[in-house]
Amino acid sequence: MLEVRGINKTFGGLKAVTDANLSVSEGKIVSLIGPNGAGKTTLFAIIAGFLKSDSGSVTFDGSDITGKPPHWICQQGLVRTFQVVQPFTSLTVRENIAVGAHTRIAGRRKALARAADVAKLVGMEGMLDQSAGDLTISGRKRLELARALATEPKLLLLDEVMAGLNATEIHDLLPVIRGIRDNGVTIFLIEHVMQAVMSLSDYTYVLNQGIMIAEGEPKDVTSSPEVIEAYLGHGAAERIAKMGGGNA
Amino acid sequence: MNERTRLFGWILLLITLAVVPLFLHSARWIEFLEMTLFVAVLGQGWNILAGYGGQYSFGHALFFGTGAYIQALLQVKFGFSPWIAMWFAISGGVLVGAFVGYLSFRYGLRGSYFALITLAFAEAFLVLSRSLKSITEGGQGVQLPLNQDPEKAIATFQFNFAGPFLSEYGFYYTIFFILLLAYGLTAWMERSRFGAQLVAVRENEDAARALGINAFKAKMGAICLSAGITAICGVYYVQKFLFIEPGIAFGPAKSVEALFAPIIGGLGTLLGPLLGSLFIHSVGEMTKATIGQALGGRPGVDLILFGVILILVLAFLPRGLVGLLEAAWKRLTGDRNA
Ligand SMILES: Nc1ncnc2c1ncn2[C@@H]1O[C@H](COP(=O)(O)OP(=O)(O)OP(=O)(O)O)[C@@H](O)[C@H]1O
Ligand SMILES: [Mg+2]
Numbered sequence: 001m002l003e004v005r006g007i008n009k010t011f012g013g014l015k016a017v018t019d020a021n022l023s024v025s026e027g028k029i030v031s032l033i034g035p036n037g038a039g040k041t042t043l044f045a046i047i048a049g050f051l052k053s054d055s056g057s058v059t060f061d062g063s064d065i066t067g068k069p070p071h072w073i074c075q076q077g078l079v080r081t082f083q084v085v086q087p088f089t090s091l092t093v094r095e096n097i098a099v100g101a102h103t104r105i106a107g108r109r110k111a112l113a114r115a116a117d118v119a120k121l122v123g124m125e126g127m128l129d130q131s132a133g134d135l136t137i138s139g140r141k142r143l144e145l146a147r148a149l150a151t152e153p154k155l156l157l158l159d160e161v162m163a164g165l166n167a168t169e170i171h172d173l174l175p176v177i178r179g180i181r182d183n184g185v186t187i188f189l190i191e192h193v194m195q196a197v198m199s200l201s202d203y204t205y206v207l208n209q210g211i212m213i214a215e216g217e218p219k220d221v222t223s224s225p226e227v228i229e230a231y232l233g234h235g236a237a238e239r240i241a242k243m244g245g246g247n248a
Numbered sequence: 249m250n251e252r253t254r255l256f257g258w259i260l261l262l263i264t265l266a267v268v269p270l271f272l273h274s275a276r277w278i279e280f281l282e283m284t285l286f287v288a289v290l291g292q293g294w295n296i297l298a299g300y301g302g303q304y305s306f307g308h309a310l311f312f313g314t315g316a317y318i319q320a321l322l323q324v325k326f327g328f329s330p331w332i333a334m335w336f337a338i339s340g341g342v343l344v345g346a347f348v349g350y351l352s353f354r355y356g357l358r359g360s361y362f363a364l365i366t367l368a369f370a371e372a373f374l375v376l377s378r379s380l381k382s383i384t385e386g387g388q389g390v391q392l393p394l395n396q397d398p399e400k401a402i403a404t405f406q407f408n409f410a411g412p413f414l415s416e417y418g419f420y421y422t423i424f425f426i427l428l429l430a431y432g433l434t435a436w437m438e439r440s441r442f443g444a445q446l447v448a449v450r451e452n453e454d455a456a457r458a459l460g461i462n463a464f465k466a467k468m469g470a471i472c473l474s475a476g477i478t479a480i481c482g483v484y485y486v487q488k489f490l491f492i493e494p495g496i497a498f499g500p501a502k503s504v505e506a507l508f509a510p511i512i513g514g515l516g517t518l519l520g521p522l523l524g525s526l527f528i529h530s531v532g533e534m535t536k537a538t539i540g541q542a543l544g545g546r547p548g549v550d551l552i553l554f555g556v557i558l559i560l561v562l563a564f565l566p567r568g569l570v571g572l573l574e575a576a577w578k579r580l581t582g583d584r585n586a
Contacts, residue, residue, distance in 0.1 A: 048458065074460035082458070088451035099448040102441045103460035111441070151460055 001026040001155055001186050002047070002078070007056035009042055009210075016042045018210040020056070024155065024203075029177070029187045031197045031218065034207035035231050040190045041083055043207065044157050048080040049073045061154065074103060077154035081147075081161060083190070085140040089133035093124055096132050096143055100150030118150045122176055137164045142173075149180065156180065158189040162196050174199060194222065206230065261522075262428070269420050278420055282488075284529040285423045286481065289430045290502070291509030291521030293477035296434060298507065299516035300443065301470035302450030303352075306363040307370030308506040310348070311341040311475040313497030315482025317377065320390040320492045330405035334483050341479025342472045344369075349471035353464050358453075367503070374498035389493025392486065405487045419488050426484060427522075430477045434518055437473070446470050447516070478506065508554060512561050514570030523569045528554060 002024040009017040017039040024030045032040050045051040047058050049070040057066045060078050070080075079100075088096050097115035098108075105111045119125050122142045127135070132143060141161050148156055158177075162170050170193060177200060181187050191197050197204060197218055204221045206214040208230040214221050221227055265285070269278050290312070298304045315337040322333035351357075352365050377384045384390065394408065395401065401410030407418025437443040448456040449463045457463055486492050496502070513524025532550040539549050565571055 050454070050458075069462075070457040071460050071462045074458060079460070080458055082455065086452045086455035086458075088448055088455065090451060091447065095444070099444055099456070099461070100459045102444055106441050108439050108441065108444065111444070147455075147459060 001061060002188065003057075003059040004043070004047065005057045005059070007043065007046055007058070008054045009039070009046060009051065010054060015210050017046070017053070017207075020207070020210075020212055022205050022212065022215070024186060024188045026154075026186050027181070027184070028202045029181050029189065029200050030203045030205070031201035032188065032190045032205045032207060033192070033197055033221075037209075038207040039210040040207055041159055044080055044159055044190065048078065048157060050080075074151055074153075077152070078157070079148045079151045079153040079155075080157040081144040081159055083159040083163070085137075085144045087132040087135065087140055087143055089131070091132055092129050093119065093132055093135070093139075093143060093146075094128040097146045097150045100147040103151040115146075115150060118146050121149065121179070122146045123172065138166075138169045141165065145176075149185075153185060155186045155188060158187065158191075160190055160192060162191055162193040170196060198222070258519075265424060265427075269417060275416070278416065280529060280533065282420050282423055284525050285420075285427050285522075286484065287505055287509050287529070288522040288525040289423065289427050289484075290478060290481045290506045291513070291525055292430050292434055293474050293481065294506040295510040295515065295517075295521050296437065296477065297470045297474035299510050299520065300437070300450065301446050301467055301474075303467060303470065304359070304363050304507075305366040305474075305503070306500075306507075307366030307368070307503050308474075308478050309498050309500065309502035310366060310370040310373055311345055311478035312482045312485070312502045312506070313370070313373060313377070313492075313494075314344045315341040315479025316486045316492045316497050317384065317390070317482075318479075319483045319486045320392060321384070323392060324390055329403065330483075330487060331403075334480075337483045338476050338479045341482065342476045345471045345475025346468065349468050353467045353471075367500075370498050370500070370503060374494050377494040377498055384494070387494060389491055389496075392490040394490060406490070419484075422487075423484055426480055430480070431518060431522070433473065433477070438518060442466070442469055450516075508558065510568075512557060512568055514568030517568070517570045519573075520568055520570050523573070527569060528557075531557065 004020060004022045007017055007020040008015075020043055022032075032043070034040055042051065046053045049065070049068050049072070052067055057064060059065065060073070060076060063076075065073050065076065065078070088099065091099075094112060094115045097118050098111040101111040101114040101118070105114055116125070116128060119128055122145050124139070124142050124146055127139060132140070135143060141164070145158065145161055162173060165173065174196060177187065177189075189200070201218050204215065204218045205212055206221055206227050213230060214224050214227050269281055272278055272281075290308075293311070294305065294308050318337040318340040319330065319333050322328035322336055323330055328336075348366060348369050352362050357365060378387050380386070395404040395406045396409045398409050398411050401407055401414060401418070407414045409415060410418055437446075445456065445461045446466045446469070448459070448461055449466045453463050482497070509524035509528060510521040511524070512527060513522065514520030531553065535550045535553050543549060561568060567574075
């Protein structure tokens with residue numbers, strides 16, 4: 001469904017992403033993890049058309065989408081959410097989601113009705129007439145998800161939708177994301193919350209300082225010494241092994 | 249305030265505007281209402297781009313002047329019927345809008361850059377209209393011949409000698425009709441996908457693009473619609489005053505007039521520009537009658553007052569008079585989801 005080949009991106013002198021390769025197959029939940037500043041968001045931005053890569057290609061659903069504008073990519077069925085939520089603050093929740101729905105639906109009334117349906121999927125049906133500017137962080141994260149979902153994507157890129165949520169909120173969101181996948185939407189997500197990564201993903205990629213250092217099933221990847229060191233610094237793997245495990 | 253109450257309010261307001269002049273047998277008051285509606289339309293033109301689209305223009309005179317000059321010149325120089333010239337005037341305004349929009353939006357100019365570009369274009373047209381004497385008659389302006397034949401009143405789109413009813417009310421109902429058109433278009437826009445996408449772009453362009461919106465296209469649509477409506481104001485102005493000159497057409501006064509009403513009335517709302525214009529003109533009349541008189545009829549007092557009002561509104565009424573009205577309505581009805 002998604003093929004990323006040889007992506008490079010530098011900001012000034014900084015190598016944000018170096019020769020990144022990955023693929024996401026249809027119907028799966030794939031995750032991308034890595035420490036802060038690893039280049040995860042940058043890679044998402046390149047895939048979704050927000051940034052131009054210096055080299056490399058992105059193929060979605062069999063066609064080359066490298067360098068295409070974001071709105072076009074979204075219309076093809078690939079949508080991203082933002083790590084730093086970007087609500088339309090002076091609109092209501094319903095109107096926010098309807099903006100996404102308009103990608104497929106021309107009529108205002110139908111788009112608003114569709115918005116209400118999508119809100120239900122993410123548990124926002126009670127907040128439809130609330131102003132997006134008044135939402136809590138958890139509400140904003142859900143709204144970000146709902147809006148993207150309303151565009152009826154084939155592939156959904158989620159950039160840290162769990163960040164800033166408490167344990168209960170995370171617990172509530174996990175089945176929602178699984179439900180989306182079960183409805184036929186492939187999911188590619190960036191996440192720091194390990195509990196979410198472990199329980200959701202079928203496959204995991206690890207990015208560190210712009211380089212893809214590991215990939216595989218989440219439980220294998222997260223126990224690999226190289227990954228643990230990337231997260232916790234040199235020698236950490238050994239220390240943790242002594243302590244008898246832990247979660248990063 | 250729900251949809252129904254709102255619709256009812258609009259019908260009431262429009263009926264009032266339709267019949268009120270019939271009871272005013274004073275040319276001065278009819279003229280007052282005409283100018284109020286004129287600025288309400290001019291303001292709505294600006295509001296579509298700035299209020300709904302978030303692109304603040306400081307040079308809307310550009311579109312007004314383009315419409316006005318095309319309307320005047322096609323009649324005077326080429327003998328066009330005003331009813332034909334009108335379509336060229338509107339298209340001309342839209343084309344200039346599309347050109348300025350293309351230059352600005354293609355290269356992602358936003359905020360003050362866009363404001364400056366529009367201002368610069370208006371100034372450039374001001375200079376051009378002064379200097380291209382062979383086309384525009386330069387600084388002395390273009391004068392339309394006055395038609396005194398009542399038979400030709402409609403054909404010449406001039407109502408000064410059009411018989412009892414039309415000579416009194418012709419221009420009022422013309423601008424009233426234009427208002428219905430402009431506000432009807434805006435109301436349609438508010439309820440359309442185009443409008444929703446435009447507002448999304450105003451609120452957050454990156455988020456809008458991520459959700460499949462072609463921001464460039466949305467902004468182009470807005471500037472074309474906005475410029476077209478503003479150009480119609482130019483057409484109206486020329487037919488009413490039978491005269492246009494560079495300062496009136498492209499000078500900053502019209503650009504400022506276009507943004508005052510919607511900002512005071514309520515940005516990005518259908519009612520805002522009309523409410524703002526009513527307020528400004530009423531206050532203007534009152535100041536002229538009171539303080540202006542006391543100071544010996546010196547002009548400009550009202551302008552100072554407008555400046556003060558603008559600052560007060562910006563400081564205390566972020567949603568303009570419409571916001572105030574909605575709050576008052578909420579209080580009155582105890583309606584929680586107004
Ligand atoms: N527009 C930009 N201009 C310059 N540098 C940038 C830009 N965007 C990101 N960077 C830099 O590129 C690197 C990768 O950033 P990125 O946001 O992709 O990391 P990340 O893996 O998403 O981190 P986090 O987990 O904190 O979100 C960082 O060093 C960041 O400072
Ligand atoms: Mg990030």
